[in-house]
Amino acid sequence: MLRLPAFELARPRTVEEAVGLLAEHGDRAAGLGGGTDLVPNMKHKLVTPEVVVSLAAIPELGGLAVAEDGTLVIGAMCPIAKLAAEERVGAGWPAVAQAASLIASPQLRNSGTLGGNVMLDTRCRWLNQTFFWRKSLGFCLKKDGSECHVVSGGSRCVAAASNDSAPALMSVGASAVFVGPDGRRELALEELWSTDGVRNKRCEPAELLVEVRVPPTAAGHRGAYGKLRDRGSIDFPLLGCAVRLDLDAAGAVLDADAVLVALQARPARLRGCAELVGGTTPGSPEFAAAARAVAERAGRKARPLPNVPGDAEYRHAMVPVLVRRTLEAAGAGGGPVHPL
Ligand SMILES: Cc1cc2nc3c(=O)[nH]c(=O)nc-3n(C[C@H](O)[C@H](O)[C@H](O)COP(=O)(O)OP(=O)(O)OC[C@H]3O[C@@H](n4cnc5c(N)ncnc54)[C@H](O)[C@@H]3O)c2cc1C
Ligand code: SF4
Missing domain, CATH: 3.30.390.50 (CO dehydrogenase flavoprotein, C-terminal domain)
Structure with missing residues (x-):
């Protein structure tokens, strides 16, 4: 059985407190949504945070609402299962509801969050393995090694974006709202992801995704x-x-x-x-x-x-x-x- 390494768990009650903790601990910290990806990755020693900042006690992150102007506002801690089951999402943004309904399994959709899905790390068959497995291969350039096993001689990691909500949200012009040490900013999801498999998101480690906003769709x-x-x-x-x-x-x-x-x-x-x-x-x-x-x-x-x-x-x-x-x-x- 794989064991979790020791870590300190912080349970901030506000977004500001959470951002403060992420900024204070820098690379030694990680935000925790439902933990359905972070926890296995910690067991595999792909990430080794000393401080895990749980977002579960911040009530404002859990919302799912349609604003007066018709924008769908999905809090980062909204469970995937809730998003998949919400009738207004299925009616107004069917690709989003359908993608959510196909993520992982029922249990994982209950624990997993939309924020965690948007922020999901890239995946690779040579990476998402135990530490011992990866070590026997000399690791790889995304983590602990210097070679890529997918592209021989390659100097860039090409691990794959594997989050089902991402293309669905992009197809309907969604944007992501982050809060960081420098304040709040909104950027189109189109602009969030890059082609760098090591870190495919253009945001700072201390920036917290607080919500995803999806513009209203027309009748047709x-x-x-x-x-x-x-x-x-x-x-x-x-x-x-x-x-x-x-x-x-x-x-x-x-x-x-x-x-x-x-x-x-x-x-x-x-x-x-x-x-x-x-x-x-x-x-x-x-x-x-x-x-x-x-x-x-x-x-x-x-x-x-x-x-x-x-x-x-x-x-x-x-x-x-x-x-x-x-x-x-x-x-x-x-x-x-x-x-x-
Ligand atoms: C067996 C199995 C099958 C799976 N199948 C699928 C699948 O089919 N499709 C799919 O898309 N996913 C799948 N997943 C991955 C995962 O369950 C989902 O992507 C889930 O939505 C992740 O959400 P989470 O809240 O658990 O994220 P977490 O594990 O809590 O976090 C994931 C990452 O996002 C970061 N993060 C979380 N919340 C925030 C935030 N608010 N701001 C900034 N960073 C944040 C974390 O630090 C971490 O790096 C699977 C997982 C397992 C174990
Ligand atoms: S460097 Fe990236 S693409 Fe290459 S083996 Fe590692 S994780 Fe996979």
Whole structure:
């Protein structure tokens, strides 16, 4: 059995107190949401915080509300299960609710938080292993070593963004609100993630994610989330795809977006989706042809790496399948899509 190393647990009651603790202890501290990823990573000695700052006793972080202007405001400590089950989220932001419903397992969705999911560390099959396993391989350049086992001779870590909420939130233009020692700032999720697998977030260690804000969707909005994983009951994505379609009053596509995850260190927008499906009407042969064209483009652009479990060639072959099915599901007002 893997044991947790010793650490000090702090339970601040306000955001300011939590930020103060994170700033005071710097690299020696880590914020704790539901702990469903942080705790296994501590057991694997991937992170070794001496001070763990629990966010559980800060009531203002737990909210889930629709503001007067229609913005969905999700507190960082909102449980994933609550987000998945909230009817207003399913109706207004279906891709977000569907992605949340496919994260991990029921128990993990009860403990895991939206903030922890947004801030989830990148994953790699050569990294998310025990200390002894990693040591026998000489570690790797993300943690304790100097080589990458995915890209031979590579000088950059390409561990994969594996958080299901990320592409869904990005597809509907969400932003993240942080509070840090220098105050409060809001940035588009699009701007949050980088392609650096070692640390794929553009925020300071002492900055606390306090909420995610999702703009209102229009009456003709449709969205869906598709996820490929080994076991439908629990696993991280081998591939994830969020789709947004905005239809006009006549039912034709005005605007569209598709965002993929688990292919690189950040969720990646598929360019050209709106141009290809724009003007077509879901359910028509034109829409079906456009969805196939988007899917083929996705397959051509995607370069799955052997960084997450699963055969990279199989994942590559599944990219167009998942993209097309998720587009079709969004068009039909359905989803989620899980091919296995
Ligand atoms: C078996 C298993 C299967 C899983 N499957 C999936 C899956 O299918 N899809 C998926 O997306 N995830 C999956 N996960 C990962 C995890 O359960 C979820 O991502 C969950 O939402 C993480 O939330 P948490 O609150 O538990 O995060 P924590 O573990 O508490 O934190 C995760 C990271 O975020 C940081 N953090 C947490 N809250 C904040 C904050 N407010 N501000 C700044 N930093 C913060 C922590 O310091 C830590 O680095 C799985 C985990 C397990 C163990
Ligand atoms: S991509 Fe390379 S450096 Fe990054 S975690 Fe995997 S093996 Fe390590």
